[in-house]
Amino acid sequence: MKDPRGVLADFGVTLPQETDIRVWDSTAETRFLVLPMRPNGAEGWSEQQLAELVTRDSMIGTGFPRTPGAPS
Amino acid sequence: MNGVHDMGGMDGFGKVEPEPNEPMFHSEWEARVLAMVRAMGAAGAFNIDTSRFYRETLPPHIYLGSSYYKKWLLGLEDLLVDKGFVAASEIAAGHAMEPAKPLKRGKFTRDDVERIMVRGKFGRAASAPAKFKPGDRVRARNIHPTTHTRLPRYVRGHVGVVERDHGCQVFPDTAATGAGENPQWLYTVVFNGAELWGPDADPSVKISIDAFEPYLEAA
Incomplete structure (x- = not known):
């Protein structure tokens, strides 16, 4: 809560200072999923192809999806 | 209750150590x-x-x-x-x-x-209109219930902005003690980092909680 940028760094995610950070503290029964950004090289991919790039961390906001061609 | 579980903003626990390929269960x-x-x-x-x-x-x-x-x-x-x-x-x-x-x-x-x-459903019919709407400035009440609550200590007394109305939902504070579902309006409230953590806070950070109406007052 106090140092989300530092927590992201623990997960190996370093964001530029100009990138805003939003933290959702899940204090009720609502659960939030992050919609991962489409990685470069995946333009025009189908939903099924994109699903191959999605990781757990990319949907909880602590990582990026895989990039096309990278080992899974 | 002001218990050890309510650890938002606490220091001293060390780094997060992510576990690669974490299994669903360890045993x-x-x-x-x-x-x-x-x-x-x-x-x-x-x-x-x-x-x-x-x-x-x-x-x-x-x-x-x-x-x-x-x-x-x-x-x-x-x-x-x-x-x-x-x-x-x-x-x-x-x-x-x-x-x-x-x-x-x-x-x-x-x-x-x-x-x-499958998790249960927590939405309930409203018995009164919502007091707040998106865009309203609200203060998290400085309350310290000794039983279950979803109001984190780190927002109490601080001012944020209502961002979303989630409708009326079961109120955990009363449900936990067996005092009934007592449905309450639920809102996402957004706080600036500096409002919660002081002038040295990262200005690019915003923190949201989901707050039941009894936790909030107009600001």
Whole structure:
């Protein structure tokens, strides 16, 4: 809560200072999923192809999806 | 309660150590604990808020020293003893020594598993109009309930902006103590980092909580 940028760094995610950070503290029964950004090289991919790039961390906001061609 | 579980903003726990390829369960007993908690909840022995409250009331050194599912197990044991479903002597012995107490619903078979593992629905009909709307400035009340609450300590007394209205939902504070569902409006409230953590806070950070209407006052 106090140092989300530092927590992201623990997960190996370093964001530029100009990138805003939003933290959702899940204090009720609502659960939030992050919609991962489409990685470069995946333009025009189908939903099924994109699903191959999605990781757990990319949907909880602590990582990026895989990039096309990278080992899974 | 102002318990050890409410640790937002606390220092000193060290770095997060992500576990690569983390398995669903680290031991078979963890899956059994998950199944027992879900089954007893579905059987009507307790609601989700009461089970959370029992985990929060574990002694602080036990809470901090226990894994996720260990806390689930210890909270379940205390809860079932208090509700009279098992005796402490039975837990110590590791088996039943008295006739089973009847449950409201259940027992379950394998065919019930999928239904039981689906989380319940918490939305309820509203009995009064919402007091706040998106864009309203609100202050989190400086309250310190000694029982279960979803209002984190780090927002109390601070001003944020309502961002979203989630409708009326079961109020965990009363549900946890058996005082009823008492549905309340629920809002996402956004706070600036500096409002919560002072002038040295990262200016690019915003923090949201989901806050029930009784936690809030107009600001």
